[in-house]
Amino acid sequence: GAGVSQSPSNKVTEKGKDVELRCDPISGHTALYWYRQSLGQGLEFLIYFQGNSAPDKSGLPSDRFSAERTGGSVSTLTIQRTQQEDSAVYLCASSLALLEAFFGQGTRLTVV
Amino acid sequence: AQSVTQPDIHITVSEGASLELRCNYSYGATPYLFWYVQSPGQGLQLLLKYFSGDTLVQGIKGFEAEFKRSQSSFNLRKPSVHWSDAAEYFCAVGPPSYGNKLVFGAGTILRVKS
Numbered sequence: 001g002a003g004v005s006q007s008p009s010n011k012v013t014e015k016g017k018d019v020e021l022r023c024d025p026i027s028g029h030t031a032l033y034w035y036r037q038s039l040g041q042g043l044e045f046l047i048y049f050q051g052n053s054a055p056d057k058s059g060l061p062s063d064r065f066s067a068e069r070t071g072g073s074v075s076t077l078t079i080q081r082t083q084q085e086d087s088a089v090y091l092c093a094s095s096l097a098l099l100e101a102f103f104g105q106g107t108r109l110t111v112v
Numbered sequence: 113a114q115s116v117t118q119p120d121i122h123i124t125v126s127e128g129a130s131l132e133l134r135c136n137y138s139y140g141a142t143p144y145l146f147w148y149v150q151s152p153g154q155g156l157q158l159l160l161k162y163f164s165g166d167t168l169v170q171g172i173k174g175f176e177a178e179f180k181r182s183q184s185s186f187n188l189r190k191p192s193v194h195w196s197d198a199a200e201y202f203c204a205v206g207p208p209s210y211g212n213k214l215v216f217g218a219g220t221i222l223r224v225k226s
Binding site: 031033035041042043045048050056091093095100101102103104105106 | 146148154155156157158161202204213214215216217218219
């Protein structure tokens with residue numbers, strides 16, 4: 001596609017439920033990032049995929065968070081047993097090697 | 113470890129006034145440098161980038177930034193701010209080597225007074 005696509009754009013879930021957020025990066029981009037942006041906060045790095053290398057998971061806040069990238073393209077961020085503090089906008093970005101990252105519009109997650 | 117510091121959380125300027133947003137980085141080598149802007153309810157958009165060469169780079173929307181190696185800084189400037197520039201601005205650094213991630217600063221929120 002022309003840009004990074006994220007779905008859903010909005011998600012409301014009940015506390016304790018699992019959610020999956022999807023990211024379709026720009027075709028051919030080798031790097032993919034997930035960030036979290038809470039209200040009034042900056043970008044919190046979550047996880048980084050680069051080609052076939054092992055992902056950098058150093059930003060995942062707890063073991064309830066996981067992500068995978070299938071076939072070097074689409075990525076899914078999964079949050080298990082959601083908590084209210086997980087409410088945020090989850091941003092995905094992709095880049096080609098060392099060049100700039102292109103961001104999707106984000107998924108706004110609300111845990112009620 | 114790599115880090116990016118944007119010392120100003122909020123900045124307020126009058127429309128038509130000049131603007132400078134500060135960014136300092138900590139890195140073992142000269143990184144690639146970026147400025148992004150996020151308007152309310154929008155995704156992040158790249159304003160400009162520095163890879164090498166001329167240390168003064170021009171970007172979109174009339175923005176420019178200057179890389180100063182001696183100060184490990186990459187400050188964003190605009191000579192005359194417009195009300196539509198009100199947004200959050202993020203500085204980011206990327207390593208000039210394959211396989212490492214972009215690191216973002218905490219952001220600076222710009223408010224423009226009319």
